[in-house]
Amino acid sequence: xENLARVMSDHWWVPLLRGIAAIIFxxxxxxxxxxxxxxxxxxxxxxxIFDGVLAIxxxxxxxDGDEQWWAWALDGLLSxxxxxxxxxxPAETAVAFVLWMAAWAVVAGVFRIIAAIRLRRExxxxxxxxxxxxxxxxxxxLLVLMPAAGILGAAWMIGGFSLVIGxxxxxxxxxxxxxxxx
Numbered sequence: 001x002e003n004l005a006r007v008m009s010d011h012w013w014v015p016l017l018r019g020i021a022a023i024i025f026x027x028x029x030x031x032x033x034x035x036x037x038x039x040x041x042x043x044x045x046x047x048x049i050f051d052g053v054l055a056i057x058x059x060x061x062x063x064d065g066d067e068q069w070w071a072w073a074l075d076g077l078l079s080x081x082x083x084x085x086x087x088x089x090p091a092e093t094a095v096a097f098v099l100w101m102a103a104w105a106v107v108a109g110v111f112r113i114i115a116a117i118r119l120r121r122e123x124x125x126x127x128x129x130x131x132x133x134x135x136x137x138x139x140x141x142l143l144v145l146m147p148a149a150g151i152l153g154a155a156w157m158i159g160g161f162s163l164v165i166g167x168x169x170x171x172x173x174x175x176x177x178x179x180x181x182x
């Protein structure tokens with residue numbers, strides 16, 4: 001048996017514990033999607049403030065040698081403001097994020113439909129691109145009409161992926177344990 005496989009099989013319980021933790025996290029995310037979204041938004045808020053402060057520090061350090069230093073400072077200031085908003089108004093931040101996604105979906109969908117119409121003369125199967133654009137537009141409209149469903153969907157997706165990852169890690173752990181006998 002290769003060295004890596006031997007080391008991993010000797011520590012088969014590590015992916016087992018990681019898998020169990022992922023499943024527990026996934027179940028919590030599915031059972032309490034509001035808490036999942038709140039924690040994500042608070043984490044984002046802290047990150048945005050940290051990132052903004054670092055951008056401002058970068059701007060101030062570049063001030064003497066870069067005429068565009070103010071762009072770094074503006075970027076940093078915007079990040080700090082967004083971070084503070086995420087920490088003080090997490091529900092509104094979540095809705096704003098969903099509306100941002102909705103705007104992207106509508107614009108991207110319209111561009112896909114336009115591209116499909118233009119491709120119509122050149123290829124067969126352009127309908128797939130047009131249909132994907134139409135679905136994006138419809139998804140964007142649904143997000144605008146029901147932003148809470150978009151937020152809930154994100155939490156469920158996180159929970160679902162965590163469950164799948166947990167199961168896969170447990171499967172790996174069991175396979176590694178079976179290698180110990182070799």
